Amino acid sequence: MTLAWTRRRVLGLIAAAPAAALPRTARATGARVVIVGGGFGGSATAREIKRLAPEIQVTLVALDRTFVCCPGSNAVIGGFGRIEDQTVGYDALVREGIAVVTGKADAVDTSSRKVRLTDRTVLPYEKLVLSPGIGFHWDEVEGVSAATVRKVPHAWQAGEQTVQLRRQLEAMRDGGVFALVAPVGPLRCPPAVGERVSLVAHYFKTAKPRSKIVVFDAKSKFALQDLFEEAWADLYPGMIEYRLAESEGIVRAIDPENRIVSTDFDDVTADVINFIPRQRAADIALASGAADETGWCPVDPATFASSRLPHVHVIGDAAFVPPLPKAAATAVSVADTCAKAVVRDLTGAATADPRWHAGCFSLAAPRHGFEASTDFRLSDGRIAVDEATMRRTLVGASVDARQTGADKAEQWLRGIMDKVWG
Numbered sequence: 067m068t069l070a071w072t073r074r075r076v077l078g079l080i081a082a083a084p085a086a087a088l089p090r091t092a093r094a095t096g097a098r099v100v101i102v103g104g105g106f107g108g109s110a111t112a113r114e115i116k117r118l119a120p121e122i123q124v125t126l127v128a129l130d131r132t133f134v135c136c137p138g139s140n141a142v143i144g145g146f147g148r149i150e151d152q153t154v155g156y157d158a159l160v161r162e163g164i165a166v167v168t169g170k171a172d173a174v175d176t177s178s179r180k181v182r183l184t185d186r187t188v189l190p191y192e193k194l195v196l197s198p199g200i201g202f203h204w205d206e207v208e209g210v211s212a213a214t215v216r217k218v219p220h221a222w223q224a225g226e227q228t229v230q231l232r233r234q235l236e237a238m239r240d241g242g243v244f245a246l247v248a249p250v251g252p253l254r255c256p257p258a259v260g261e262r263v264s265l266v267a268h269y270f271k272t273a274k275p276r277s278k279i280v281v282f283d284a285k286s287k288f289a290l291q292d293l294f295e296e297a298w299a300d301l302y303p304g305m306i307e308y309r310l311a312e313s314e315g316i317v318r319a320i321d322p323e324n325r326i327v328s329t330d331f332d333d334v335t336a337d338v339i340n341f342i343p344r345q346r347a348a349d350i351a352l353a354s355g356a357a358d359e360t361g362w363c364p365v366d367p368a369t370f371a372s373s374r375l376p377h378v379h380v381i382g383d384a385a386f387v388p389p390l391p392k393a394a395a396t397a398v399s400v401a402d403t404c405a406k407a408v409v410r411d412l413t414g415a416a417t418a419d420p421r422w423h424a425g426c427f428s429l430a431a432p433r434h435g436f437e438a439s440t441d442f443r444l445s446d447g448r449i450a451v452d453e454a455t456m457r458r459t460l461v462g463a464s465v466d467a468r469q470t471g472a473d474k475a476e477q478w479l480r481g482i483m484d485k486v487w488g
């Protein structure tokens with residue numbers, strides 16, 4: 067892609083970068099890494115590159131001055147978490163010498179190695195890391211689009227929509243219906259669907275006990291199904307109707323005004339609708355050419371270098387690297403691999419064989435949690451599950467084990483937020 071880069075904009079950006087935050091050696095060597103996306107993957111990569119090679123100039127492009135974390139956001143929707151506790155800033159990264167630029171990347175010129183932002187700022191790079199997260203397929207269910215999210219939020223990117231969904235649930239009458247529409251994969255954090263259903267059910271149980279939840283899931287089974295079903299039978303008997311596409315058909319249309327969900331077989335009137343669209347990599351991944359026809363970005367799993375674009379790496383949810391789950395835990399683990407590969411390319415430092423960890427904790431209630439964690443390794447150029455490291459809570463776990471699961475979920479969340487932004 068050829069862009070009309072202007073000298074004024076390039077120079078303008080250099081002037082805008084906090085020169086005092088850059089160590090003297092960085093200005094001397096001049097190797098520049100630009101990272102797009104100030105969420106889990108991007109922020110963790112920025113920190114790790116700076117830690118490994120302080121002389122590299124690292125610029126992080128973040129959409130806003132703060133970032134709202136998805137892990138833990140279901141507790142906000144369930145009424146026992148606070149959005150403030152989910153919100154982080156970039157002060158620690160700036161103190162470490164990372165230039166944090168607030169803006170939105172809208173184009174990449176891979177031949178001249180420059181990223182352009184929507185305000186026409188231009189960022190030159192030697193290496194570019196894309197960690198922009200997800201975008202949505204809006205054209206598959208009639209009646210809903212990006213323009214209807216105020217009425218029908220997805221809340222699959224945390225922030226304003228998380229709060230809005232919570233407010234809709236608070237305003238709902240006792241005896242009302244909450245409809246959640248879930249897509250086929252690949253999707254960001256599959257167990258978060260069961261967790262959201264659980265934590266809304268927890269709220270209803272405590273505040274609106276006559277209410278019902280109807281889930282329309284386009285899949286034929288769902289993540290951690292046995293553990294969630296056991297918890298629901300125990301904690302919320304009769305409250306949740308979970309319709310799987312195989313037997314119940316799929317959702318064809320949603321009427322946001324009259325709050326009607328239409329499936330292959332019937333219409334269901336709801337009081338609150340949470341429609342989660344099918345997902346793909348975020349827009350910049352498509353605009354840059356890093357994504358292929360699947361909507362996701364193919365990469366070399368040893369380095370997370372893009373298979374399509376030179377000097378570009380793609381990490382986090384935007385990358386297509388099964389069986390790694392699309393999770394914050396993996397994004398941060400993969401950030402490490404990517405940072406090492408970038409530093410190796412720029413400085414010649416040696417790297418070891420990568421390993422990745424996906425620690426996954428879900429809540430069925432504030433004091434009822436479970437774990438499904440595992441490590442992954444590289445095997446013949448592909449990512450493979452390391453069976454020996456699998457830890458999964460079993461059906462029939464004791465009350466103590468469930469409490470421990472909930473405690474571990476909280477510890478994991480505060481630990482990873484601290485590692486990335488603290």
Ligand SMILES: Cc1cc2nc3c(=O)[nH]c(=O)nc-3n(C[C@H](O)[C@H](O)[C@H](O)COP(=O)(O)OP(=O)(O)OC[C@H]3O[C@@H](n4cnc5c(N)ncnc54)[C@H](O)[C@@H]3O)c2cc1C
Pocket residue numbers: 102103104105106107108127128129133135136137138139140169170171172197198199200221222223254255258348349350381382383384392393394395396397425426427
């Ligand atoms: C309800 C819910 C619960 C979850 N719970 C867990 C959990 O318990 N454990 C877990 O491991 N994972 C969990 N996840 C998944 C986790 O949030 C994601 O996997 C993780 O955020 C992916 O990191 P990322 O860096 O790819 O994307 P993100 O963290 O989303 O960061 C991407 C950032 O880039 C920004 N961006 C996009 N385009 C541009 C652009 N053009 N220019 C500048 N910035 C841009 C985005 O706005 C965003 O701020 C959950 C997800 C949901 C929805």
